[in-house]
Amino acid sequence: MTRLPPDRRRSELVDAALRVIDRNGIRGATTRAIVAEADMPLGSFHYVFRSRDAMLRDLIAAVVDQERRVASDAVRAGVGIRATVRSALQAYFDLVVADPSREQAMFELLHYALRTESLADLPAAQYRSYRSAALELLQVGAERAGVRWAMPQEDVARLVVTLTDGLTLGWLADRDAAAAGRIMDAAADALAALTEPAVASAGRGA
């Protein structure tokens, strides 16, 4: 095979691993399946990665900041904060429906990391990233709709991730898109209720 700088080989293997996990889940992501997907000899794997878990660490990191980039262009203008939130939820959900195994893979990676000592620090970082992406969206959305959040934005962001996680899991389990739509309706209502007009100086609205 053509000579390749190790960094490039590493990222090609990570990409291949992600494709394998999409297709067959974490348990399908053996070193042999990965190098086959990347069309490399087996020996290449341990030349650039100390271990399989070390590769998964890189993979999770790569995926997390890929999701961050995707989130950036997710806010479409809506007539109000409710409509904005609702359509942002729908945009996320459409992504899940279009590629369910991708989101499934994210969960599998989370649980794998939770059970793996050498990766124990990753789940917290993963969720920190998710929430900070949600936070950006909330800020932009509120500004465009002319409202402000009546509770700490970090908590609202956490609530958003809570809802999308639960929404995704529920849909993965039963594939009922209509029911998911009703959940998003209720979620949008609840989130919109957490805003107040931007002009109000401070304090909690009752």
Add this chain to the structure above:
Amino acid sequence: MTRLPPDRRRSELVDAALRVIDRNGIRGATTRAIVAEADMPLGSFHYVFRSRDAMLRDLIAAVVDQERRVASDAVRAGVGIRATVRSALQAYFDLVVADPSREQAMFELLHYALRTESLADLPAAQYRSYRSAALELLQVGAERAGVRWAMPQEDVARLVVTLTDGLTLGWLADRDAAAAGRIMDAAADALAALTEPAVASAGRGA
């Protein structure tokens, strides 16, 4: 070993498997680890189970209706629907904190089933059961608080499961109990907002 009726041996193996999964996750649940936990010879496993996946099928079924039984005694009286919902959420969350690996194991089983053809029907059943448990709680809670749900109870139940799933995942990732508490506060507010006085005959309250 003392002679055992196959049904009893099956359930002892399922119990042992559940302990192993709690401790080491799905990937730790090998036939050898399970029979070691149950203190049986390896041959016993395939005498009572056609395959490892067949055992996992029984295991998921067992776990699902065990959770159903637990849910039954989870409603404590509160002064109103908001307080009732909030304390039910707290009761669930306390359970998760007391035994995180149990809930983690439930998620792992879900994802395993989603990737395993012969178990593909289980996730939907698992969530049907969760939601029907939530539904019972909602009915009892609303009756005691003297309110009724302003949207179909099945949808509220699904929303509850959505919230608890997301809550659990988020806490598993970062173990921030205080933040989880704030999520439960917001969730209780949102759910309470979906009720109206029981005397009202019909229609949606604005």
Add this chain to the structure above:
DNA sequence: CGAGCTTTTGGACGTTTGACCAACATGGCG
């Protein structure tokens, strides 16, 4: 007791796994 079944058991099978290594190829630099 003894025939005929169910249950028990330890060992064996063929695969697959993550990891490792010695031998070989390549490319840049003196």
Add this chain to the structure above:
DNA sequence: CGCCATGTTGGTCAAACGTCCAAAAGCTCG
């Protein structure tokens, strides 16, 4: 050109895996 660091490769290893089986043991009932 020739050297040496860097990169490539196929084969090999021990361990762990799910599954299967034949032989032994126990139980029931005529």
